[in-house]
Amino acid sequence: MSRDPVVATSKLLSYVLRHRPDSIGLALDAHGWAGVDELLACLAAHGKPVERALLDRVVASNDKQRFAFSPDGTRIRASQGHSIAVDLQLQEAEPPAVLYHGTASRFLKSILASGLRPGARHHVHLSADIDTATRVGARHGFPAVLAVDAARMRTDGIVFYLSDNGVWLTAEVKPKYLGQMASAPGEA
Incomplete structure (x- = not known):
């Protein structure tokens, strides 16, 4: 893993929130959301502790905005790229030509x-x-x-x-x- 904690945490979150939440005992809801407190507790319990401040930095600073918090900041999910079944509730959109x-x-x-x-x-x-x-x-x-x-x-x-x-x-x-x-x- 990268020595930069933001990059390393981003890679870890991509793995957990897109592909393998079960790897840390985490369950996502049908729309890919996990409770932030539950995520942090599961990461810590599996030897991968992440402080809330670092999580906030990862979400805010990711140039690809791979992750999003719910409006109240209590839930988190990957924005896309899942290999597991989730319904991101995407709306059909008209693309550029x-x-x-x-x-x-x-x-x-x-x-x-x-x-x-x-x-x-x-x-x-x-x-x-x-x-x-x-x-x-x-x-x-x-x-x-x-x-x-x-x-x-x-x-x-x-x-x-x-x-x-x-x-x-x-x-x-x-x-x-x-x-x-x-x-x-x-x-x-």
């Missing part, structure tokens, strides 16, 4: 052939801008950015959602809606 997906260039051939699928997650994650998509792709290797024809998808009846932290979500993106923006030299 073009969205972007960042990936590693080594995955381009496969994606262009079979499209984007959510894998273990509930939705495919898309960005509203090329810079964000490039940063996402860089986490996995040399970045490549795909343009997604969201306007055509909507015309074809495909639904989009916008998460609380600005990530565009959809069930899948078929190859016919994809265009290559950038890749490593010699790759396609």
